[in-house]
Amino acid sequence: MEPSHVVVMGREFVCPHCEGRLVGIGTALLNTPGMTFFGLDWANRQARVLTCAACGHVSWFAERPPQE
Ligand SMILES: [Zn+2]
Numbered sequence: 001m002e003p004s005h006v007v008v009m010g011r012e013f014v015c016p017h018c019e020g021r022l023v024g025i026g027t028a029l030l031n032t033p034g035m036t037f038f039g040l041d042w043a044n045r046q047a048r049v050l051t052c053a054a055c056g057h058v059s060w061f062a063e064r065p066p067q068e
Contacts, residue, residue: 003053008061013050020054030062 003022006013014021026049048061 006050013059015052015055015057016059017057018052018055020052022053023050023059024053025050028060 003024005021006023006025012021013023015023028047028049030047050059050061051057052059
């Protein structure tokens with residue numbers, strides 16, 4: 001998938017490490033029993049994963065997919 005700019009909750013996502021704005025978008029299943037401890041059942045056991053195209057920093061969003 002081509003890296004792209006992503007807007008989360010009305011703000012463009014910026015890498016917290018290098019301030020890069022191009023990220024690859026992926027999903028990950030939160031299918032380990034331990035995740036229930038963190039109250040993530042509401043997230044349908046799926047997280048949105050943004051990987052910085054510049055430095056590779058991975059950011060997780062346990063919420064609905066961000067809008068592009
Ligand atoms: Zn980065």
